Each structure stands twice: as structure tokens, then as C-alpha cells.
Amino acid sequence: MQVNFRFPRVLAWEVTRRCPMKCRHCRAAAADFAYDGELTTGECLKVIDSLASRAGEPPAPMVIWTGGEPMSRPDLAELVRAAKARGIRSVMAPCGALVTDERLAELKDAGIMACSFSIDGPDAESHDSFRGVQGAFEKVKAAISSARRVGMPFQVNATVTKLNSRRLGEIRDLAVSLGASKLDLFFLVTVGRGKALAPLAVSDEETQRILAWMKSVKEIPVKATCCPSGPTGCLGGRGFAFLSHTGALQTCGFVEKPCGSVKEHGFDFRATIATASNPLGESGNCRNVAAM
Ligand code: SF4
Numbered sequence: 001m002q003v004n005f006r007f008p009r010v011l012a013w014e015v016t017r018r019c020p021m022k023c024r025h026c027r028a029a030a031a032d033f034a035y036d037g038e039l040t041t042g043e044c045l046k047v048i049d050s051l052a053s054r055a056g057e058p059p060a061p062m063v064i065w066t067g068g069e070p071m072s073r074p075d076l077a078e079l080v081r082a083a084k085a086r087g088i089r090s091v092m093a094p095c096g097a098l099v100t101d102e103r104l105a106e107l108k109d110a111g112i113m114a115c116s117f118s119i120d121g122p123d124a125e126s127h128d129s130f131r132g133v134q135g136a137f138e139k140v141k142a143a144i145s146s147a148r149r150v151g152m153p154f155q156v157n158a159t160v161t162k163l164n165s166r167r168l169g170e171i172r173d174l175a176v177s178l179g180a181s182k183l184d185l186f187f188l189v190t191v192g193r194g195k196a197l198a199p200l201a202v203s204d205e206e207t208q209r210i211l212a213w214m215k216s217v218k219e220i221p222v223k224a225t226c227c228p229s230g231p232t233g234c235l236g237g238r239g240f241a242f243l244s245h246t247g248a249l250q251t252c253g254f255v256e257k258p259c260g261s262v263k264e265h266g267f268d269f270r271a272t273i274a275t276a277s278n279p280l281g282e283s284g285n286c287r288n289v290a291a292m
Helices: 041-051 076-085 101-110 124-131 136-150 168-178 192-200 204-216 269-274
Strands: 010-014 062-066 090-092 112-118 154-160 183-187 222-225 240-243
Touching: 041 076, 041 269, 062 076, 076 090, 076 101, 101 112, 101 136, 112 136, 124 136, 154 168, 168 183, 168 204, 183 204, 204 222
Parallel strands: 010 062, 010 240, 062 090, 090 112, 112 154, 154 183, 183 222
Antiparallel strands: none
16 A cells, blocks of 8 residues: 655755765765765755745744765755755754864854754764774764864764664763764664674664663663664654755665656656655564565
């Protein structure tokens, strides 16, 4: 049975796939070159126009500007500013490598309300080896220092694997000491480069242990994302949507089943989603959908 793709409250927009990191789990297998077919500034501005609230329709979603590395787009501040002018709230998920005080202050002024920074291990050795780049740990800590200097609120994200599942307490302590507002644990989805990490996905039993541990954490709010057995379950296509670097609509970044393209609808997001159905069905998720 065809299930409608619900208009999202949150839209993760991969404005570019270009990225200087080489993360082992990257669903996009992103690399540091200019990708073909990415939306131009003008095309992005049309998408932003279409996201704005309209009478009788669902309100504009909050946009998570993501990638790839969203800051590798030189026009990012222009896009965020255009979104703000249309009443669209913005947050951003940079890897940290391109953060400077000036650039972050410019993006804050444009309308970015908060950032997330990923820390996948509590020290340089564990984080750098997961991110595939030596010095990544120092870079993300420097980016966080920038965020603190310019007054940009931030949360810490961590991808949970067998590599760090017994070190989440250390990651929590680090997030607290760095001044994060929240710790968001992303449970590994084995897509893209992450396919090779399948043996590192935590077991169901370990997932339950982590969910119980999360409840005991008092120092900082902790949330589970992409943990279908967790409290929020899977929001793909049911409150959450993903727009790819080439304008493809997906339920989330991990389910590479395009449900339409803004390129085929005059860069109108609302028109694109109006004809889309959700391949996950009523209650499915990436873990139980075939042909991922
Ligand atoms: S299908 Fe659901 S649980 Fe899986 S990656 Fe997408 S949003 Fe997360």
C-alpha cells in the first residue's frame, strides 16, 4: 500500500557532498571534489522560496544545513540569510575543518541558530582513526572553541559502534567539559562507506544497554537518533526529510531511494513532496527495508 510522504518538521538539506573528511561510516562516501549536478545558488533560492510557510499548508520546516561539508559552499551564508528572511529556522552540521571565527560569526548573523559537531571517540587516536584524517580531533575542538567565542550554541553528535560503545561515558564527559547543550547518539547505519563497518554495528542487546545507560545520564540531555528501538523510533518521511546534493527527496540520508526530485518540479519542494510516497511504509525503517 502506498504511504504518503509527510511534510517534514525538519529537513536535512545536503547542500553539497564535497567534504575534506574521510569518515569510515560516511553514508555519502563523500570526498573533496566538486560533484556534478549540485544545485546552483539560484536553484537553491527557488527551493527556499517554496519552503516558506503558505496559508493552509504545513508550516516551513526547520532546515539542517548539512553535507558533505556545508561550509564548503561559498554561498552558504546567502542561502541561510534567504531562508531567515522567509521565516525558516536554520541549524548546521559542519565537520569543523572549515570553521573560523569569522565564518561562523557570518553564518550566525545570517541565521544559523545552532551547530552540531561530531566527536566519535573521546581522544585524538579514536576520533582521528574513525574520521580518517589525522588532526581531526584537534580541528573539531578548535571549531568548538570558535563556536564558544562567537556565541554559537552547539551539541555533540557521536556515531555509536562497537569501537566506542564502552566509551560513551568518556564522550559524555568530554561533551560536558566542552560546553555542549546536548549529546546526540547516532546508531550506525551501514550505508555508503559505512557498509564496510557492518561488523562494528552494536547488537540489539548492546543497544538496549546503551538506551538504559542514557536514562541514567544526568549531566547533559542525551538523545538517540536512528535507533528504531529507541524512544523516538524512525522519523524518516514521517516528520523528517532529506534533500540530496542533486535535489533528490529522500526519507533520510541513509535510505537512498529517491522519492522525487525538485529538479522535476521547478525546484518547488512542496510540489515535489505532494506526489511522493514513503518507501519505508507506515512503520518501517532502514533496518527492515529490503534493497538498501
Ligand atoms: S530509515 Fe529511519 S532509522 Fe534508518 S537511517 Fe533513516 S531515519 Fe534513521
